Amino acid sequence: MSAGVPSGPAGGDADTSVVLAALTRGGAKGLSVTIAVVHRTMEVLCLAAAATGLVAVVLGVWAWNNTLPGAAVAFIGGSVTLVVAIYVLVRIRALAIAVKHPAEVLTQAQDLVLRAKGSPELHKLAGRVRARKAAKAAGLSRMRRAFTTGKLISSVIGLASPDPVEHRYLVPFRPDRLKFLWLAILVGLWAWLISAVIASLAFLSLAIQSL
Numbered sequence: 001m002s003a004g005v006p007s008g009p010a011g012g013d014a015d016t017s018v019v020l021a022a023l024t025r026g027g028a029k030g031l032s033v034t035i036a037v038v039h040r041t042m043e044v045l046c047l048a049a050a051a052t053g054l055v056a057v058v059l060g061v062w063a064w065n066n067t068l069p070g071a072a073v074a075f076i077g078g079s080v081t082l083v084v085a086i087y088v089l090v091r092i093r094a095l096a097i098a099v100k101h102p103a104e105v106l107t108q109a110q111d112l113v114l115r116a117k118g119s120p121e122l123h124k125l126a127g128r129v130r131a132r133k134a135a136k137a138a139g140l141s142r143m144r145r146a147f148t149t150g151k152l153i154s155s156v157i158g159l160a161s162p163d164p165v166e167h168r169y170l171v172p173f174r175p176d177r178l179k180f181l182w183l184a185i186l187v188g189l190w191a192w193l194i195s196a197v198i199a200s201l202a203f204l205s206l207a208i209q210s211l
Contacts, residue, residue, distance in 0.1 A: 013117075014126070015117075015118075015122050015123050015125075015126035016113055016114065016117045016122065016126075018126040018129050018130060019113050019122065019125055019126050019129060019152075019156065020110055020113055022129045022152055023106060023109055023110060023113070023152060023153070023156070024106070038092070038095075039092050039093065039095065039096035042088065042089070042092045043089060043092065043093075046085045046086070046088050046089040046092070046188075047085075047089070048192075049081055049084075049085040049188060049191075049192040049195075050081070050082050050085035050086060050089075052078075052081060052192055052195045052196055052199060053077075053078040053079065053080070053081030053082035053085065053191070053192070053195045054078065054082055055078070055195075055199045056074055056077055056078030056081065056195040056196075056198040056199040056202065057074060057075055057078035057079060057082070058078075059074070059198075059199055059202035059203055059206065060073070060074020060075065060077075060078060060198050060199070060202045061074055061075060062202070062206065063201075063202040063203075063205040063206045063209070064202070064205070073198065074198050074202060077191065077194050077195050077198050078195050078198065078199075080187075080191045081188065081191040081192055081194070081195040084184050084187055084188040084191055085188055085192075087184050088181065088184050088185055088188055091172070091177065091180075091181045091184070092181075094171075094172040095172045095173070097172075098169040098170070098171075098172045098173070099169075101169055104169050105153065105169045105170065105173075108162070108166075108167045108169055108170050109153045109156050109157070109170060111166075111167070112156050112157060112159060112162060112167065112170070113156055113159070115159075116156075116159035119159065121158070121159045122159055125155050125156070125159065128155075129152070153170070153173050154173050154174070154175050154178055155175075157170050157173055157174050157175060158175045161174075162174065
């Protein structure tokens with residue numbers, strides 16, 4: 001237990017109040033604006049990466065159709081980029097759809113906090129919120145407050161699994177989904193780079209063949 005926080009029901013009430021106050025202070029509307037901006041940016045990047053992957057497959061197979069290893073590398077590299085780009089796009093759009101309802105997102109997150117009242121997990125989360133309180137007192141930009149709120153909502157979801165129907169707007173924020181999304185973004189960036197190299201080499205090969 002943290003110093004100054006009593007155990008039992010009183011401590012549970014204090015932890016609940018701290019987390020609920022942090023959610024309210026962060027503001028779901030700010031989270032909505034931030035995700036909307038991220039969504040538009042990521043959507044453009046995903047479409048560009050998917051196009052690069054498709055070009056890499058087409059040009060690679062065309063340029064190296066007589067060389068099985070070369071065609072296979074082009075097909076696999078481009079296909080991975082295309083698949084990962086589509087996966088990220090779907091996940092980002094799910095987040096964007098959820099935060100088009102900021103009030104509902106916040107209400108459902110608060111409901112999970114109340115359900116987790118008195119749990120060790122809520123106490124740990126409240127402790128982290130208290131530890132950051134001094135730093136936040138210095139002031140954060142709306143963008144940083146929104147990202148902080150998003151992380152807090154994800155942490156709240158980790159306290160209790162959201163019901164797919166009752167908490168449908170929280171499902172895209174589940175920690176496991178966000179973890180795989182970030183992993184997919186990292187893999188996608190590397191795959192995009194590889195596809196760009198493949199597409200460039202295939203284009204160069206076709207240009208040389210045409211001479």
